[in-house]
Amino acid sequence: MLPFDPLPLAESSNLLAARNQMAWTLGFHIVFSCLGVALPATILVANYLGLKKNDEAAMELARRWSKAMAVTFAVGAVSGTLLSFEFGLLWPEFMDRFGAAFGVAFAIEGIFFFLEAIFLAVYIYGWKRLKPWAHFWAGVPMVITGIGGAFAVVAANSWMNQPQGFTLDAAGKVVDVEPLKVLLNPATGYEVPHMLLAAYMVTGFLVASIYAVGMLKGRRDRLHRLGLLIPLTIACIATPIQLFVGDTAAREVADHQPAKFAAMECIQETGTHQDEYVGGICTDDGVDYGIAIPDLDSFLVGWSFDTKVTGLNDIPDDEEPPAHTLLHLSFDTMVGIGSALMALGLWFAFVWWKRRDIPQTPWFLRAVAVSGVGAIVALWCGWIVTEVGRQPWIVQGYMKTSEAVTKADGIWFTFALVMSIYAALTAITIGVLRAMSKRWREGGDEAEDEGPYAPRTEAGS
């Protein structure tokens, strides 16, 4: 007998390829969409300080960040467009059956994204000719539409996790829809704020980390100081709220998606007095190599050690999420990084309260320098928990991902292609942003004032 059954493998090959393609393209896009959501507010804070206090360094930061945003927003917009196509290209059966419900949120997102793209263009390209305050106010819609867009997109994902507001016919197709119930499904309440705060944390820590690196290299001017302070303050305000929201979200998941919760906490047997495991590898007999904290899991779920928590033994085998260890470690990594960022924020706040200054040790700058990458890793881990933890369902309780996937050939090929394109895009985006910052440091950016590839650029650089 073969160690595996070849036929299901062939069938599931498309599923694996499609899930991988979706995961990687989403993982790429989500970093840029965080910047699209939260960078406008960060820029406007600098812009406001610059105008109000006549602070040239703050103005210069706002100008530079808006130039960087021109690049990151473009990459975010096109990588988001690919995701729209992928709904149909990878998951056609899902869209056929549920597009009428799932699409409601996206129709609303469309409006927000449209307005954001428009005002972003006015803001980014209006520096020179618009009056300073008119220019500032032209940027404000970006903040609102960024938040609105994130609400709508995450509401769509929340709906996949806790679907409601529709009626199915015998064929399983949506025949009636209650749009408000779709939008305001039970998961919207915690998924949306969790993601919004994540966007502000990723953006804040990421931008701050760039200036921390600069300060470690000895650039201690006012520009670098403000460049660190503004985004770091925003991120550090978001972090404690995030821990609270995340904690609430975990309890909601325990209530509404017990399979996901059991997998991410490696709970094998239903019961009270569940131990909380930090780290470790999930096996059918429990957690190996993890640190067990007796009864804590039960306590966190219901504020009592007697809280009963569902284990994987009570989840039907065909409804059990895959990759328990991945889910468990992703969850722990997210919580761990979140707590570390919280500690960083407390350190910063304490020293600021005492001395009105950032902590003077290079260790603080080193910590800020890695906080950006840390926040992104936490973001990815959170989405792994949400999305892999929802498997095998694409619409929790209604449709399996394996039923949704395309029958088209060549998904492994498009997956390979998309991976190479995105690897190149990542490298070029980072390279372009670094080159921009180098040009700014060396004073002036004549290069951008010329035509696309004017020969004299070469001579001038």
Add this chain to the structure above:
Amino acid sequence: MSLADAAAVILWAGVTFYALFGGADFGGGFWDLVAGGAERGERPRATIQRSLTPVWEANHVWLIFCLVVLWTAFPSAFYAVMTTLYVPITIAAFGIILRGSGFAFRKSIEGLSGRRAAGAVFAIASLLTPFFMGAVVGAIAAENVPADGNGDAFSSWLQPLPLLVGVLFVVGGAYLAAIFLVGDSRRAGEADMERYFERRALGAAVVAGALAVAGLFLLDSEAGYVHDRLLDQGLPLVILSLACGAAAIIVLVRGGRRPLRPLAGAAFVAVIWGWAVAQFPYLLPTSLRIDQAAAPDATLTVVLIVFGIAAVLVLPSLFLLYTLAQKDILESEH
């Protein structure tokens, strides 16, 4: 008019905006591609870049609008198209990524060779994307998309008519772009660039006209339903398009400017709505009608409300963006 028909009109409005403005952006990429070497092509490329930079992302959102309306209001049509025409759609989707990022990178990348590479990616993708989008549209018109989807992945669009529509999309975008760029060059006071794009607009108009005539013959043999209705119910719009197109050419040749953009735009829009009339009541001729593909009424209502909000918020904002861009208040260099 039923809710489903109204949603179809909204879809078509989105298609129209995307064809007009997104199409012109792709056309800008086309002229960038054929502008010659770094030295010779420098000035036209600079003109194209100036025109495109502040508006292309907003224009691009119409595509997302169309996709969202299609899958929300007509999920089964979305399914049928995606499971049949996934090859050209995948290529177009990749083209969109490369076009947008190539354009964004070109401005900021270091060194001539890097800029040239980013520019080439932008320009080539600007050619491929509308071509394959056109092939998708042509395949739908040619009745090659079955209602329950999963049509042949290649023979559905590797046919004379879809390929011709693909070329027509490229040329149509190039024509519109050249018309827009004539005005932009004049505003910048660059008389030689004005003539440069004038010649190209004329050339594109002639090629587009020839392709359209060839297309009519192919329509007859490959897309009977659309052909017959286009020359019957759609005839006034076809005549309007021809008249506006011809008038635009006359204005171009005589060096007039004022009504050039409206005339060229009207020629374009009339064709798009002529096609809509020719397809009616089908979304996918002749396999899937609008009412068969439509989502439940509550969903359609949401789509209508959203479009109403868009009309109140997005259209004036877009108008503001275009006005600021046309008054040179927005600039890519700062």
